[in-house]
Amino acid sequence: MTEDKRSELQAFALKVRERIIPMSTDGGCFLGASLSAVDVLTYLYSEFLTIDQSTLKDPKRDYLFLSKGHDVPALYGIFAELGWIENNRLANHLSTSDHIYWHPNREIPGVEFHAGSLGQLPAVSIGVAMDLKISKAVNRVVCVMGDGELNEGSCWEAFLVAAAHKLTNLIFVIDRNQFQANMPTEELIPLEPLVDKFEAFGMKTQRIDGHNFDQIAEAFEQTNNNPGPHVIICDTVRGKGLPSIEARADRWFCNFSAGEITELLNELHQKGSAVITAETIVAR
């Protein structure tokens, strides 16, 4: 990847984070899980997926399904940056005047399917990938999942089916931010060794730094050369970009004051360190 391209992607991701952070006030959002997924989603929509504003409903587009759902602020931040939705629409978060809430809604241009119930969209992605194969189409299907989501048995059932049906056009992306709702994954339901598990299920598996655009690009380019189904495990940091909330078990769902949002935006731009006093709502 050229220096310019890397800088361009980093700048884009920074703008997306700027859009996400204000969504964590006045009702709040799942901020940490959104920030961990920003970089891979930035790469996918900027570089990898064959889709733009004019092809959002084109049957020849690539599909991205956001299975973990909680990270939808990242998706909407990207759609706003790309101009698919108006910038000021994000201010409608949690208002009945729009469809922007804690999980994806198909009324928003660019959202392929509603999500929120973990372990559902691997199967839906399989159905789309099956149809593309039946139709002899070359579109690709990307399903973005959380690591905590992998507790759901239906994920592993879907991996078996994806491998059995040789869905070479299907890529599962795991946002491996090490946390599920309330605690580190390895303290509740240990997932490692994750590469071995996916390999044993018949997936072409890669593991990368999910905040390194060179590694992200190389991994996705690899999927073009090898028939899948693929898994790309992205090692990420929950809350990436905001050291005051990074990798903290108690910063899953965040509902900050307006003053704290200002401090967090300063922190994002490395102009000081935010002092957070708000109680986060852990048991949602």
Add this chain to the structure above:
Amino acid sequence: MKTYEELLRDTALADERFVVMTAENRALVRNLPSVLGDRFVDTGITEQTMLGAAAGLALRGRIPVVHALAAFLTMRAFEFTRTSVGIANLPVKMSSFIPGVLSDGNGPTHQAIEDISIMRGIPGMEVYAPADAQDLVDMLPTIWATPNPSYVRINTRPAKYDHAPYEHGKAEVIAKGDDLTIVTYGFMFEASLEAQRKLTENGFSVGLINFRSLKPFDGEAIRSLIGQTKQIISIEDHFITGGLFSILAEFLVKEGLSIPVHPIGFDAKWFKPARLPEVLAYEGLDAEGLVKRITQLI
């Protein structure tokens, strides 16, 4: 008359949108893989993945007809049906094998006797229970043509009655009667018809209605009974909770109508597993048992 499999084969061959899916339940579709090629999809014993994948196929414009044993099709996969198929209201067509007493010797794990109750709770989901093979094959082309998801209690028993053509969402009125009217659906139609004939021989004036479509529900068929028959007997191989008896109760209360209704079904219990005729005799659901129970009620 075509069989279920022949109808499905011809429908899928004539319309590229149709995809036949099964969670390794091939009893009804054994000859289709060679005919349909990659439009026959067996996902293995994975009812959840099958329903989710059916939603994905439907998103791309396909009409998946999905097959599994009734208990697992409805209950194992329920959240996938409700959430991936139901919320998006996608035209996934569910064919439910061995529903109700048709699971005969399998035991309670396989007894789908709450299926009508839970499937009709999904907004947009249509629910059908044909009386026999003739009713089934007559109804399916209409069911598969609607833009909504549907659930069909598959019933391939040979017909013992020459049904009127299916009219979408309408009940089939077999007979009118002053003393009582039996309302029923699906497999229980056969024994209900025999019971109606015997009760008539015994001097009662007995009506009979086949509720082949449970959702949409033909409320007008019930409204027309008010003042015309003294009481209604609902007969179903389903829990009394949530099935036809409940549908009747909801309709009558909502419309402010009043008529005595006596439910015959499973009252908060699973049935005794055995060969089918023995199940029916033991549970009082064969014609003889029904005649006895109904005579006691009136």
